[in-house]
Amino acid sequence: MRGMYICLCNAVTDHDIRREVAGGVRTFAELQARTGCSDCCGCCEPEARACLAQAIEQADAQAALPAFVATA
Numbered sequence: 064m065r066g067m068y069i070c071l072c073n074a075v076t077d078h079d080i081r082r083e084v085a086g087g088v089r090t091f092a093e094l095q096a097r098t099g100c101s102d103c104c105g106c107c108e109p110e111a112r113a114c115l116a117q118a119i120e121q122a123d124a125q126a127a128l129p130a131f132v133a134t135a
């Protein structure tokens with residue numbers, strides 16, 4: 064499943080953004096450098112930033128859980 068397209072110009076989905084966050088991306092500039100998201104028309108920037116912030120929040124919350132809960 065590819066997920067929902069966030070950036071149509073560069074075919075970046077919400078799944079792509081979450082994958083990049085899991086790989087260590089923490090800033091919008093890093094996301095742009097790795098995916099090309101929002102480097103064309105820019106229409107997707109607000110949604111891409113919101114998706115990035117949500118993905119970081121979820122990743123940080125997951126990391127804060129005890130190992131026996133995080134891996135369950």
Ligand code: FES
Nearest residue numbers: 070072104105107
């Ligand atoms: S939709 Fe993302 S740059 Fe155009």
